[in-house]
Amino acid sequence: MRWLTVFAEFVLVPVLVVAAVWCWHNGIRTTAFKPQGEVPAFTATRYIGPWLAGCAVLATGVVGVAAVAPAAAAPVDAVPDHRTHPVELSWQDLLPPQLNCLLSTGWAAFCLEIPLP
Template identity: 45%
Template sequence: MRRWIIAVIVELGVIVLALAGAGLSWRSGIHVTDFAPFGDSPGFAAIRYLAPWLLLAAVLVTVAGVFAVDATARLVDGLRGPAETGR
């Protein structure tokens, strides 16, 4: 098995893990609290955003994007072969 195939498979795994982590951290970064109506005041929902979790989600999506670009470049380069890439 060639090295670039192993690298692409590992990078695809990292992409999946980074996106899963981004989804989980995004869900942890948004807290919704529902308040019931009380007397004359209407009920409402308060949304609280937690910046560290949302920042982590953004960083993980960026990491997944970088690995996706690298995996695509390795895949295209590996499929072309050394004769076509000029090496």
């Protein structure tokens, strides 16, 4: 699996970057018009959507490879589990402190009919 990550980081990303730059340059066309009579000279810039969209897709691919490659390179057992016993969680541990405070009082047990632990 590590060879795939090296390939993605050192071969695929530069190819995607070069292709994105190529798409960007093809997506912007500049045309210069000469003056004609009383009309002054001007430069028009035309943005070609499909080329710019292709550049955006390739840039997203670069970001995706950069995000996924480190996770794919790390073996599953890289982070050891140092817990000696499994952690027991209850549904009350998942509540925000404000609501947990209400549940620890008799108000919640009375109004919501939730038994207290």
